[in-house]
Amino acid sequence: MKNTIGQNVSLTIFGESHGDSIGAVIDGLAPGIAVDEEFIKNQLSLRRPVGSISTPRVEADNFRIISGVFEGRTTGTPICIVIPNENTKSKDYSEIRSKARPGHADFTAYEKYHGFEDYRGGGHFSGRITAGIVAAGAIAISALNKKGIYIGTHISRCANISDASFTDYKTDILSLNKKQFAVIDDTVAEKMQNEIVKAKSEGDSVGGVLETAIIGMPQGVGEPWFDSIESLLSHALFGIPAIKGVEFGGGFALADMLGSGANDSFYVDGDTVKTKTNNNGGINGGITNGMPVIFRCAVKPTPTISKTQQTVDFIKTENTELIAGGRHDPCIVHRARVVVDSITALVLCDILSGRFGTDWLAD
Amino acid sequence: MKNTIGQNVSLTIFGESHGDSIGAVIDGLAPGIAVDEEFIKNQLSLRRPVGSISTPRVEADNFRIISGVFEGRTTGTPICIVIPNENTKSKDYSEIRSKARPGHADFTAYEKYHGFEDYRGGGHFSGRITAGIVAAGAIAISALNKKGIYIGTHISRCANISDASFTDYKTDILSLNKKQFAVIDDTVAEKMQNEIVKAKSEGDSVGGVLETAIIGMPQGVGEPWFDSIESLLSHALFGIPAIKGVEFGGGFALADMLGSGANDSFYVDGDTVKTKTNNNGGINGGITNGMPVIFRCAVKPTPTISKTQQTVDFIKTENTELIAGGRHDPCIVHRARVVVDSITALVLCDILSGRFGTDWLAD
């Protein structure tokens, strides 16, 4: 379905970096969910570039909800959120129309759309489009929180520096969700940011790893095979352009373990079944087992850099050089965090509404 | 869609480990594709356990194509393939019905299906079900090969031992596809197998990493956002129960690189645009750029082991111990290889049929 994801609760996104507006339509959310515009604003602010570690293009993100919300609550019908593009400088990009920026989709978009694509600022491929996901995700997050389900993501690694791990999930999640630069161990924030600034000063960029925890998921949710929790989450997460890897629980580290070490022993805690370790990331056979759902996303370094790069003119089919214009970020890991939270929330709403019915998320 | 994946070409799987049969339905494949039953048999043989490194349960996999093939070619209507279960020993499992095998889906299946699940041998969660994927995938692979698209997977890592990397893709792929134990550097095969046997002798199991290359994909195929090549492939791959991580191109290693190192410079080779490196794994913005599509899957160690494990009786909700019965594999990495190839082929047929129309894959 291209720009639509989800079956029972679906998200459709639209827009181009330098077009009139970007936005999203969410369909299938239960009626009666309180929609807190301040919370949406706040979530959008977590995605916005800030200070010396980000692009100077700052969008106000003056979103408008133009359908599906009535008297402050979801109606159950499609919610369309529109976010105008305001701070666009199109001429930055028009001169380099046919130069393929390495790591970007300029060339593949040209091949796919035969030159009809809106190439300005990456067009529909721009990270700008994720603002629509964040606005939509804010409503999903609110709904999940009411049901005791919380999502938190931290910058597990950035510019070769590692953050601490989750210790107390709920405390950590609540704390992370208030931070602009989401690390568990605040002492690493400055180190990471120094590296980002350093990369920027060298005309370069850095990547990182985001680690997400979901707590409060009911047991027995998900499907074997193609609608496994892993399948549905990874499908959505790999929709975010910079993400090139997704792993659950122990992930790639499991490949080097023995079964006796990787298996999570079950035990009884009161009347609840739990596991001692969580190498399976809260998922067995595609289905939640009640432990925190844990996954990590590899975020590649921002492809837009200021160094001169070898590339091609794909209209003339000849070699050329590129000195990046446009405004860009030396790092998007910290900004991608809330996008991961948002798309995760929308996927969970879809899964839970399918499992328990469309009213389950209602207040 | 639970046990169905794909939009233009879809795969539906069914069956339980100890039920009557397992199987698959493929719908939407172009008419006129030659169906080579010998090739299907051969693909199934690559999935079958062999020798000392596998389970003693060996199924003949006497598949029958009961619809959708006429006079040796696909008709364009649904192809149903049925594979009877023959070598089943149900009583191995019935005694431990309510003991959750760590790392398995026994407990989550019970939570989800309220005790109505066919629990014998893992039921619908069994790796046995992948035989249907392999049989279906064989037809997809044949169709792709005719169009010059080849898929090959090697055991990039197993039991902490690494294989060599791809050097000449086409040669390596053709060679790998003939091997029962698919490594590029044959000298590592014995080392890996020795480790597998060692783990088995200790009642334990090992995991690994599978690396896949796809060559011959046309440029400009895929979608931005939710139908990215990464999204569709990972959705399918994470449907395979043991896979807990998927990464494309540089994957998680990209997180530690600088943008100047991670970006793949474009250059012109004749009238074709190529990239010097392939850190993006042949995909920019979700769309193929013509370079080999590269991904890796983390395969966790087989959860069934012979060591005594702490677990719960989930019907009595009490702690207990488990000494595994049943027949099992000390390693499934080498067997999972052809499953990865197969599901990949089906996803590619879906994507290409959507992009170029339902007749594109026809001979």
Next chain:
Amino acid sequence: MKNTIGQNVSLTIFGESHGDSIGAVIDGLAPGIAVDEEFIKNQLSLRRPVGSISTPRVEADNFRIISGVFEGRTTGTPICIVIPNENTKSKDYSEIRSKARPGHADFTAYEKYHGFEDYRGGGHFSGRITAGIVAAGAIAISALNKKGIYIGTHISRCANISDASFTDYKTDILSLNKKQFAVIDDTVAEKMQNEIVKAKSEGDSVGGVLETAIIGMPQGVGEPWFDSIESLLSHALFGIPAIKGVEFGGGFALADMLGSGANDSFYVDGDTVKTKTNNNGGINGGITNGMPVIFRCAVKPTPTISKTQQTVDFIKTENTELIAGGRHDPCIVHRARVVVDSITALVLCDILSGRFGTDWLAD
């Protein structure tokens, strides 16, 4: 999705008239639903040709459930039902391979599948395929009945003779579901059958109208716009090859009414809201209002007749004549009845499972 319908509960059908087997896969049905093989047999018997008013090809319909049912109940995983073709006479058809039977899909199948279609006996387009729908539908009907939802269809019109209307829905439905030739007023059965026999004796065929009532549907189920009850039911019903019209409630007769006559006045009956008339067929704005859901399907006369017909040889692209061979039915209205009930039941299971969650249909 071609041969798959339904989102939360899905049905996939496969097979050809003269192939090995036909069948169906149902996915997403709640676990724990009792599966009564006698009831399935009985439903299949209602579809089978009988006596002088039907084709002499009689299939035993020895179905086998090869997955998804364990100890007599649904497991919640895909149920595959296979029905072998036993009484096939392929040579009847091979001689007329390239002659387009008027009213049939021979020509359009050839255009679509480029000659690779299994043309024997209509191949995948044969009414034979509906046996799979009936077997699958039987399980859905059982599940709905447990929830107090009943479906009944009568031959409202056949060969220009009309049946009586529903009077007491539940009584009528229970009575109809036992009849091989489903009319409310038994005195019209003989008249209709006489006309069928007469048409047969003249080498001709007749059509009719099936009227269906669904009682017990909860209020507030369905969606505005594209997942309206009418949309989902008509989508499925028009999948049955002979159906060329579907109308709900007053249907086409509403076109000639005034609003004051067509509107169904609401009133309170105890604590339930009802309507005095039911011109909207139990559906307002795509959503159930609690009144019986009523629809009618126009069934065209069987296209296979014994009269000489003008047609073309579509391989030679020249005019020719056709004298029908093969075995056929002078009327399929009475046989189509149980197919309508079955596909309706599957659509309702899909809708209700989406609305109330996957466990709602569980016993």
Next chain:
Amino acid sequence: MKNTIGQNVSLTIFGESHGDSIGAVIDGLAPGIAVDEEFIKNQLSLRRPVGSISTPRVEADNFRIISGVFEGRTTGTPICIVIPNENTKSKDYSEIRSKARPGHADFTAYEKYHGFEDYRGGGHFSGRITAGIVAAGAIAISALNKKGIYIGTHISRCANISDASFTDYKTDILSLNKKQFAVIDDTVAEKMQNEIVKAKSEGDSVGGVLETAIIGMPQGVGEPWFDSIESLLSHALFGIPAIKGVEFGGGFALADMLGSGANDSFYVDGDTVKTKTNNNGGINGGITNGMPVIFRCAVKPTPTISKTQQTVDFIKTENTELIAGGRHDPCIVHRARVVVDSITALVLCDILSGRFGTDWLAD
């Protein structure tokens, strides 16, 4: 997918009658299709109420295309069209919030959405939402016309008065598409309108039948069973709230015919296969045969009338009376015409893009 329809080309609609805006998102249309805003305006004008036969609420329909169109052509990415609601009088409706208007969805919406629905003017159930379909459909119509595919709909019957039938399809279609009140025989227009005015003067409303012809469809398009042309079109058409019946070709009249009369004899015309009659409406076995695709939709009389009606207060669950307020139409048949054309065009774009690939519709 609730408010989304289509698989390869999809349409998502949103909005409420008295909300901020209504609109639509089209995804999957080929890149490079010329977007003529004047044509969109004109199509919207055909949907707008006019003169004495319509509601006095007239919306300017000042649509804005906020994404997916660049330099006058489709980019291939999602096209979002927003149409502000301008002429809303919300207080007309608030007084009667809990009175179920007969024939409307007030009661069913309340049951479904538990009172959180935007009830003003029918909210999301309002015919107002169809303006989004018309705007989106205009782009689809333009694309189809470039490929030689034309759609035309006439008021086959209204207020018990019948229009003439199609004679020369192309001429009739081109002529109809320019008319505000689309009849083939202009002499019946006045008669129909007189009846509409008469009904209005009596506080009543009338219904009718719309007949649609599609010419230029390639042969061999469509699928057997659940993606039949009839299935996909009826699914979309029954999404339009007032439509309660859909029939193809001879439709319900076929039920009373003999097979020898209903069958369409094939013949060769040059190198093209055609049929002498078109009782199957251009579709055999769900697949186009190259003849015009013909269908008719029954449009019920507008449920909003000025007469006093018996109804219930569904919050108090008690009987009450309703004297309609709000602005309304004594007939919507003539306005629904362009909605039928539009949704038909979108469905055809979806089917054709799936069959021939995403670039087929490109200029």
